[in-house]
Amino acid sequence: MPANLPAEAEKALAKYQAARTIEEKIRALEEALSLIPDHKGTEKLRGRIKRRIAELRREAERKASLRAVRRDYFHVPKEGAAQVVLIGAANSGKSSLLRALTNAKPQVSGYPLTTTMPVPGMMLYNDVEIQLVELPAILTEDLEETQFTNRSIGFSKNADLIVIVLDGARSPAKQLERILEIYDESGVSFRRKRCEIEIEKKDSGGIRLVVFGSLGVDVKEVEDLLRSVGIRNAVVRVRGEASIEDFEEVVIREMTHKRGLIAVNKIDQAAPGSLEEVKNIAGEIPVVAVSAENGAGLEDLKRQIFNSLDLIRVYTRKAGITSDKPIILPRNSTIRDLAEIIHRDFAEKMKYARVWGASVKVQGQRVGPDHVLEDGDIVEIKI
Ligand SMILES: Nc1nc2c(ncn2[C@@H]2O[C@H](COP(=O)(O)OP(=O)(O)O)[C@@H](O)[C@H]2O)c(=O)[nH]1
Numbered sequence: 001m002p003a004n005l006p007a008e009a010e011k012a013l014a015k016y017q018a019a020r021t022i023e024e025k026i027r028a029l030e031e032a033l034s035l036i037p038d039h040k041g042t043e044k045l046r047g048r049i050k051r052r053i054a055e056l057r058r059e060a061e062r063k064a065s066l067r068a069v070r071r072d073y074f075h076v077p078k079e080g081a082a083q084v085v086l087i088g089a090a091n092s093g094k095s096s097l098l099r100a101l102t103n104a105k106p107q108v109s110g111y112p113l114t115t116t117m118p119v120p121g122m123m124l125y126n127d128v129e130i131q132l133v134e135l136p137a138i139l140t141e142d143l144e145e146t147q148f149t150n151r152s153i154g155f156s157k158n159a160d161l162i163v164i165v166l167d168g169a170r171s172p173a174k175q176l177e178r179i180l181e182i183y184d185e186s187g188v189s190f191r192r193k194r195c196e197i198e199i200e201k202k203d204s205g206g207i208r209l210v211v212f213g214s215l216g217v218d219v220k221e222v223e224d225l226l227r228s229v230g231i232r233n234a235v236v237r238v239r240g241e242a243s244i245e246d247f248e249e250v251v252i253r254e255m256t257h258k259r260g261l262i263a264v265n266k267i268d269q270a271a272p273g274s275l276e277e278v279k280n281i282a283g284e285i286p287v288v289a290v291s292a293e294n295g296a297g298l299e300d301l302k303r304q305i306f307n308s309l310d311l312i313r314v315y316t317r318k319a320g321i322t323s324d325k326p327i328i329l330p331r332n333s334t335i336r337d338l339a340e341i342i343h344r345d346f347a348e349k350m351k352y353a354r355v356w357g358a359s360v361k362v363q364g365q366r367v368g369p370d371h372v373l374e375d376g377d378i379v380e381i382k383i
C-alpha cells in the first residue's frame with residue numbers, strides 16, 4: 001500500500017507540497033519517484049506523479065516561451081463589462097464570428113493563420129458592452145499546435161469566458177478533443193466547481209474529514225490519496241459535493257476553473273451527426289450551433305455568452321430619477337459592491353438603500369449594505 005512509503009519518499013513529497021516554483025516542484029517529484037519502489041501497491045501513485053511531472057514540464061516550457069516574446073505584443077486592455085475570447089483551430093471562423101457579433105472588421109480569409117495578434121471588438125447585448133477578443137489559432141487545420149498556441153492559451157486564462165470555436169465542416173469533435181486536452185495540460189478545467197476543499201495540516205491526530213454537504217467518494221479513498229502524497233495528519237474541510245477528482249485537483253494538480261462555451265460554426269456545412277458528437281465530448285460545457293455565413297444561431301450565441309458571464313444589470317436612482325444606463329455587476333453582488341463602484345467612499349458613508357425589483361418583497365424596501373441584488377433592480381442609496 002502507498003501508506004507504507006519509505007521515509008525519504010515521504011520527505012520528497014512533503015518538499016513538493018511546500019515547493020513554490022515549477023522547477024522546485026519537478027525536482028521534488030522526480031526525487032520522490034526515484035525513491036518509491038515500483039510494485040502493484042505503488043502503481044497508482046507512481047502514475048499520478050509521472051503525469052504531474054509531464055504537466056509541470058509543459059507548463060515550464062510554456063512559461064519560457066511566454067517570457068521570450070515581448071509582453072505588450074499580446075496584450076489587450078479589458079474594456080466593457082467582461083472580456084470573452086474566441087479561440088480555436090485555423091479557419092474555424094473566429095474572425096467571421098467577430099465580424100458578425102461586434103463592431104470590429106478583422107480580415108476573413110480562406111488561408112489558415114491569417115490572424116497573428118489578438119483582435120478585440122465590442123458586442124452589445126441587453127444594454128451591456130461585452131468585449132470579444134479573437135485569438136490567433138491554437139491548432140492548424142490538421143490539429144497540430146501552432147506558434148501561437150502557448151500565447152493564446154495563456155491569454156485566455158485571464159478572460160472571463162472562453163468561447164471555443166469549432167469548424168463544423170471538419171470533424172468538430174476531433175478539434176474539441178484536442179483543444180480540451182491542451183487546456184487540461186495547461187491546468188484549466190471547464191468543470192463547474194461544486195465544492196471547496198480545505199486541507200489544514202496537523203502534527204498528529206490522523207486524517208479527519210469534516211463534511212458540509214455530501215461526499216461522492218469513499219472516505220478510505222480520500223485518506224489513501226492524502227497519505228500517498230505524504231499527508232498523514234490533517235483536518236480536511238469539504239463544502240459542497242466532492243469527488244475523488246476534486247481531491248486530486250487540490251493535492252496533486254493545481255487546476256484553475258474557467259467558464260467555457262462551445263460554438264460549432266459552419267453549421268450550414270456540417271455533416272449530419274457531428275453536432276451530437278461534439279455534445280457527447282462537451283460534458284458540462286454548453287454547445288451552440290452557428291453559422292457566421294448565414295447568421296443562423298448568432299442571437300442564441302450572444303444570449304449564451306451573456307448568460308454564461310452571470311452578470312446583472314442594476315439601475316441607480318437619484319432624486320426620483322432612474323438612470324437609463326445600467327451598472328453591470330457579477331451575480332450575487334451586494335449594495336456595498338454597488339456603492340463601491342459608484343464612489344470609493346460612498347460605501348462607508350451610506351446609511352441605507354431603497355430597492356425596487358426582484359430582490360425585494362416590498363417595492364421601495366429599505367435595505368442594508370449586505371443586501372444581495374438581482375438583475376434589473378433599481379437602487380437609491382441614501383447617505
Ligand atoms: N460555409 C461557411 N463558411 C464560413 C463560415 N464562417 C467562416 N467561413 C469561411 O471560413 C474561412 C475562414 O474564416 P475566418 O473567419 O477567417 O476563420 P479564422 O481563421 O478562424 O479566423 C473563410 O473562407 C470564411 O468565409 C460559416 O459559418 N459557414
Ligand SMILES: [Mg+2]
Pocket residue numbers: 094095096107114115134
Ligand atoms: Mg482569424
